[in-house]
Amino acid sequence: MNDCQPVMNNVSTTYTTVFHFLITTISLNSQLLNLMNTWKIRNMEYHFYSCSDYLADFQWIQSEHNSGAKPFLKLMIATILPSTINKVIVLDIDILLNTDIIELWNHFDYFNETQSIGIGLEQNPYFQEVMTRLESDWKGYGYNNGVLLLHLSKLRSTNWNHLWLSITRRAIEHQGYLITGEQDILNLILFRFQYILYEIPCEWNIQLSEGSDVQRCPVSWLTYAELKKRNYTTIVKQPKLIHINHLTKPDDIIANYTPTEYIDQSDVILKQWELYDKFVSVYRQYTQLNESCFQ
Numbered sequence: 001m002n003d004c005q006p007v008m009n010n011v012s013t014t015y016t017t018v019f020h021f022l023i024t025t026i027s028l029n030s031q032l033l034n035l036m037n038t039w040k041i042r043n044m045e046y047h048f049y050s051c052s053d054y055l056a057d058f059q060w061i062q063s064e065h066n067s068g069a070k071p072f073l074k075l076m077i078a079t080i081l082p083s084t085i086n087k088v089i090v091l092d093i094d095i096l097l098n099t100d101i102i103e104l105w106n107h108f109d110y111f112n113e114t115q116s117i118g119i120g121l122e123q124n125p126y127f128q129e130v131m132t133r134l135e136s137d138w139k140g141y142g143y144n145n146g147v148l149l150l151h152l153s154k155l156r157s158t159n160w161n162h163l164w165l166s167i168t169r170r171a172i173e174h175q176g177y178l179i180t181g182e183q184d185i186l187n188l189i190l191f192r193f194q195y196i197l198y199e200i201p202c203e204w205n206i207q208l209s210e211g212s213d214v215q216r217c218p219v220s221w222l223t224y225a226e227l228k229k230r231n232y233t234t235i236v237k238q239p240k241l242i243h244i245n246h247l248t249k250p251d252d253i254i255a256n257y258t259p260t261e262y263i264d265q266s267d268v269i270l271k272q273w274e275l276y277d278k279f280v281s282v283y284r285q286y287t288q289l290n291e292s293c294f295q
Contacts, residue, residue: 004293015102019046020081020088022073024055039294049080062172065181066247072182074145075164078155090148091241094249096282098221099240104204107149115198116158117190118149120205122183123216130179131187134171141216143190145183146243147205149198164189206239208246208276218269221278226265235267242279250283258284 021032036046051073058069065071073080074090081088087108089101107118122142131138168185171178178184190197202217220236227234244250260281263274270278 004289016043016045017101019044020085021046021048022051022077022080023048024051024070024073038291041294051076051080054080060172061168062177063181064177064179067181069181071145072168072185074148075182075185076161077150078152078160081152083156086151086153088150088152090150092146092243092245094244095146096242096244096279097240098238098242103240104147104149104200107198107200108151111149111151111198114195116151116154116196117186118198118200119143119145119186119190120147120200121202121216123202123205123207123212123214124209125213126211127180127183130184131191133175133179134184135188135191138191142187143183143197143199144205144207144243144245145186146207146245147200147241149200154196201240203237203240206242206275208242208244208272208279210246212272214269214272214275219275220267220270221263221275222267223264230267236269239275242275244276244279246276250280253280 023032033048054073054076055069058072061069061072063069063071077088077090087105089104111118120143122144125141127142127144128138128140131142164185167188168178171184171188203219206217206219218236219239220234221239221242222230222234227238258277258281260274260278263270263278
């Protein structure tokens, strides 16, 4: 197989993908800019936004999230991005996309008049305990912020910043800190204002945090070749986006090789650790691609 095939399989020939990077340090801005300028991938645009001033305003937010207050920038996107941008997909960086992103974008077409936030169910049972500390009447799994569809024009037509800031202040006054950061706040908002919620199908955010319950969204993960051989007919759902929201990331693992051949060909529900191993394997395939693939 062509060494660049994984890249070519994911490059659109029919639409332009526009990336909006929220940058928190000058050094990161220059590194990303240099990298993106060396890539010559067709139908791709990118824009950078310095967010250090916004972060300075978040110093009062006490969060146990390992990224501190940085994830709260997600709640500021309607302000950070130009007013000409009406809709956006917000993704954490620890994800792998397993299909065409346009499929996710098309879910905006299913929003009704009041829905402005698309989000998938949380797959870790621990989050229910987190939310019951903040909301005594809490019910349900809650939602994971790793993948968001934001209808910005609708959010801008409301008093959005006042809403999330006031709920954040009340939550911190009640508990003193937030456990999962901005996810706590967005879930409180969606619990109280359910009419703005659009639920994304679970396969668009398969979560691999420690303790995640695979039965909340059972999937297998066949290779492209295996899917083609089966004429894309499978018994178990395939993951469309995989989110390794685990404290241990692929770059933290010393082992050079993770065997996943049995996973690649088995249309059975995978365990959490099997999904994790598969993610690491696919991630390493991408990191080993030659730079010429991006020219």
